[in-house]
Amino acid sequence: MKEDTKQRLIMTGARIMHLKGFNNTGIQEILDTAGIPKGSFYNFFKSKEDFGLQVIDYFVGFFLQISNQFLGDKSHPPLERIRLLLGWFIEFFESTDYTLGCPIGNFAQEMGDVNPAFREKLKTSLDSMARQFVDVLLEARESGHLSKTLNAQDTARFMISSWEGALMSMKVEKSTEPLETHARFIFDYILKAEWKTLERVTH
């Protein structure tokens, strides 16, 4: 029950902060939306900062779960798995009317400069997100689907940061075009595999 309440606060806070940002979201608003009395917040969290750090963990867990579902699915060749993952995200953002973007990127943009605890947490988060891509890229090199001259670590990091920028453009353009352009450039020029018409996958 206690864990339920805590989890409900994190999920509610995550949803509101994803849209409005960390600073612009009040603890009271989270409690009101979750229907939880004020006193209990500090039973679970030391501070709003502590809460924000746990919201980031929640988002990273969510991301790793989705990406592992695609990148870990060995029934497809490695680069195809990346293609399916990007396709899933592009459809996801279509369904949310091009809003929200990546919560990790949003937090990084907002808090990276001003709060060292957030920065450290975000750095670790981006590292663990990159690691999954590194594994798939190494597998693709091994199986001859990817040039041996491509550094897997750098490529994974470039793919992730470039994707974060594409999400920023998506929000402003209200279109998935920046995401499709990202995918096309990554596939056509970096991975040198064709970025075909997306296979439609359900989410």
Place this chain on the structure above:
Amino acid sequence: MKEDTKQRLIMTGARIMHLKGFNNTGIQEILDTAGIPKGSFYNFFKSKEDFGLQVIDYFVGFFLQISNQFLGDKSHPPLERIRLLLGWFIEFFESTDYTLGCPIGNFAQEMGDVNPAFREKLKTSLDSMARQFVDVLLEARESGHLSKTLNAQDTARFMISSWEGALMSMKVEKSTEPLETHARFIFDYILKAEWKTLERVTH
């Protein structure tokens, strides 16, 4: 004198918002920092939103001035001008200890979803930033420095959004490595020109 005060408010607000974001910056803090009495704010600006939109114009003007200084300098071949511009920005962010990032990207991340007036202004801003790159890329195609198969419009947009993402990573990693990785991937794989050791330029 009146214009002086207005300009001083915009420059002060721009500096604070660049670091802390729009929502996290109060009008009072801007007035205090600029040493201007409270009453006068609303002589110049209809609202904090109106102020924010003028801060964006200020930043875009600043960016276009810097980028034109490099991209418009016909004493270098077109791709070399892009290289010099990126090099200048990489040095700039070294000098600011990897903070701040692109104000347009920060605003887009924070306000793109929640405020249509900001979104419209940011879209126009990114368009005008891309246009300068399109011109240089077209010139490079014309002079045989760039493959004719590369779409200048898409390439310019990819370069800008990918750069925005690299700046986000820079803030979290406290290093220019994401910017150098960006530059290397854009030059080596997209523009197919060598990303050499940067010529050091002063700023």
